[in-house]
Amino acid sequence: MARLGLIFGDQLNLDHAVLESLDPQRDRLVMGELHEEASYVPHHAKKIALIFSAMRHFAAELRAAGWTVDYHSFDPDSPVKTFTDLVRRACDQNRIEEVVVSWPGEWRVLAEVRGWENALDVVVTVLPDHRFLCPLEDFETWAEGRKQLRMEFFYRQMRRRTGLLMEGDQPAGGSWNFDADNRKRWKGDPPAAHPMRFTPDETTEAVLGLVADQLSAFGELDGFDFPVTREQARRGLAHFIRSGLPWFGDFQDALPDDEDYLFHSRLSSSLNLGLLSPREVCEAAEQAWREGRAPINAVEGFIRQILGWREFVRGLYWLKMPGYAELNVLGNEQPLPDWYWTGKTRMRCLARAIDATRRNAYAHHIQRLMVTGNFALLLGVVPKQICQWYLAVYADAYDWVELPNTLGMVMHADGGILGSKPYAASGKYIQRMGDHCKQCAYKVAETTGDSACPFNALYWDFLVRHRDRFESNPRMTMMYRNVDRMDPDRLAEVRARAARVRSDIENF
Ligand SMILES: Cc1cc2nc3c(=O)[nH]c(=O)nc-3n(C[C@H](O)[C@H](O)[C@H](O)COP(=O)(O)OP(=O)(O)OC[C@H]3O[C@@H](n4cnc5c(N)ncnc54)[C@H](O)[C@@H]3O)c2cc1C
Ligand code: SF4
Missing domain, CATH: 1.10.579.10 (DNA Cyclobutane Dipyrimidine Photolyase, subunit A, domain 3)
Structure with missing residues (x-):
């Protein structure tokens, strides 16, 4: 009997725990472009195109590496609309003894996964998600007994733990935080940087056609230029380190009328898809500082966003869900303006x-x-x-x-x-x-x-x-x-x- 690894569409990292645990000779993988996932909120057309294209590229990489991948392409008429449908069909078609996933990015999906043992009569194993530097158990331990959870203290612990931007047990540059040097208004000098643009290949073009015909709920699809593979994402990272990072700190809070990106990295979509790891992004920034290519206020400010904020909000999400989503302590009642x-x-x-x-x-x-x-x-x-x-x-x-x-x-x-x-x-x-x-x-x-x-x-x-x-x-x-x-x-x-x-x- 084989094991089945389900790869969620936002977990396209090659150090995926499922890939480490399964055997490509014996086990199989399944991936799916699912109606339910593409439509439970009116997603931006570019967001759906990005995820589907990156999934298709990743599936091709996995196949090239010797994996058997059952890939379900988007089909609005298919009875396979949810992860449960996808796994059920794979279990019906193959003799599966165990379904293995990595911890999903949404409580809703974790609840669905946890229902499979009963609904599908299979063993289900949930492995850690390697797209983050702080394991969830470690966040829980850090949070335990604290009256208040504050990012700044968590961030310092993460600096010590990872050794990022540290000189022995002291913060590099002599301070944990250089925000006082940031928050400048931008007056056009130096000229704004722009994220690297990637021309859609055949796979992306096919997805763009699909989204335009069947899935466009919000936003413009024209001008799609996101990185959709790890190789592209790494080029996007190198480009940002060269062209944006040196000024990231100074103009981090600026609000110019006519610049969409200024010195921001646009790396979040690659990080959140697993195309880049948080460690490699932070290390690239730190190296730029050590080699004198970017000042400490920029590099520390940038690393804090990833090592601090990104890890902190993720830990807090899993600590407080599902009740967190229901909170409205200010008693707000105003509808969102159209x-x-x-x-x-x-x-x-x-x-x-x-x-x-x-x-x-x-x-x-x-x-x-x-x-x-x-x-x-x-x-x-x-x-x-x-x-x-x-x-x-x-x-x-x-x-x-x-x-x-x-x-x-x-x-x-x-x-x-x-x-x-x-x-x-x-x-x-x-x-x-x-x-x-x-x-x-x-x-x-x-x-x-x-x-x-x-x-x-x-x-x-x-x-x-x-x-x-x-x-x-x-x-x-x-x-x-x-x-x-x-x-x-x-x-x-x-x-x-x-x-x-x-x-x-x-x-x-
Ligand atoms: C209301 C609101 C909603 C947001 N929703 C999202 C979201 O859905 N997805 C998302 O990735 N970020 C979200 N953020 C955080 C942040 O705005 C984006 O990560 C950032 O704008 C992405 O652009 P960038 O890659 O150019 O970031 P940069 O400004 O270049 O920052 C570098 C990286 O730091 C990380 N980062 C920075 N701030 C945060 C933060 N507050 N939380 C988590 N990571 C952070 C991101 O990975 C980002 O790529 C939200 C912030 C606010 C205020
Ligand atoms: S609404 Fe107009 S005046 Fe008010 S903050 Fe925005 S741009 Fe400025």
Whole structure:
């Protein structure tokens, strides 16, 4: 009897635990482009094309390496629509004694896998997921007994554990964190870097045709240029280390009106598909610093995103699921505005972030956090609706990473499990970090009146609405001091403007 290895579409790493555990001479692999996975949220067309193309390339590599791979291509009329259908069919067609998977990226899928022993009468083994540096058990041990889970402390432990950016037991460059040197506004110099572009090959062209005909739910498919193989992803990494990394730190938080990527890497889609490992990406950045090709503030800031944030949100996801997805501690009730899907809003910063999202299946971190995210927070959008949006529209979006970032970091719907305070900010922040406001229909210096920047009134109103929860937070003392300085009549006027924005939001 053989064993069956199911390779999930986002686990395309050659050091996959299933490949290490199975025998290519005796066992078989199965992969599937599944209707359920392609449609449970209205995924960006480029996201589906990326995943299907990368899966097809990976299956070809596995076959070339001697594996037997049953590959199910997308077919909307097929009765095989879910992972369970796929595994059931493979078990019916072959004599299978055990199904082996690596830990999936979504609680929903893990629950499905755990049902197979009963539903399909097979032994099911779930192996670790090698796309991460921190095993889930180690994260649990780190979290145990801590009153608060804070990324910064986790990150320091990860630096010590991996030896990345360390000089003995001390942080390289003399500090754990160089953020004070970052956060500059970008004025066009040096010129923005761009991620390396990859021309679609025959396999990708076939997938693009399929998606255009049958699967396009959101976003533009034209101009697809993502890396779809490990070899391409490695070239994309080398290109970023050369052209973007040296300025990554300085301009990490900048919000230019006309640059989609600035000095961000666009490596998340490759990392999250397993085409790149987090260790090799961090090592490439560290080597650039050691060889004098990038400054420490850039390299430390970049490594912190991967070794710190990426590992931290993943650990937190598995620690807190499934209850985490249900949280809404701020009691938000506002529906997500329809224009999040179309980009048709007169608010320039939002229109630009959503336009980039529609074109590229990408927006950089500050657009996600301080523009689309901040606005949803201030408006009071129902967390599930904004989480569904983020999960659908980005090429790098999977539940393990999207959910903690959106529900926790942006919406503070977890009451502070992920971050100690919400990133609430008025239009002033967006003005300071970029040049959207100069080209906006609204005036960033105004808070009330029909032409006032909607972020402003919503910001003050947010602070007042959630005073009980936040006023004793030491990191928000200054914000409440400013609220208290406001004349009560003025505050009432501001809150009336916020109520108008909220009730008429589709027309902003
Ligand atoms: C509301 C919201 C939703 C997000 N959803 C996703 C998501 O679905 N998938 C995703 O990969 N990232 C998500 N992020 C994190 C971050 O915005 C993206 O990883 C980043 O923008 C990807 O672009 P990049 O590769 O150019 O990143 P860079 O700016 O070049 O950063 C380098 C790498 O660091 C990692 N990273 C940076 N920040 C984070 C973070 N907060 N959490 C996890 N990894 C991080 C990514 O792997 C990224 O490739 C989200 C952030 C916010 C605020
Ligand atoms: S004025 Fe307000 S809405 Fe317009 S770009 Fe600036 S922050 Fe955004």
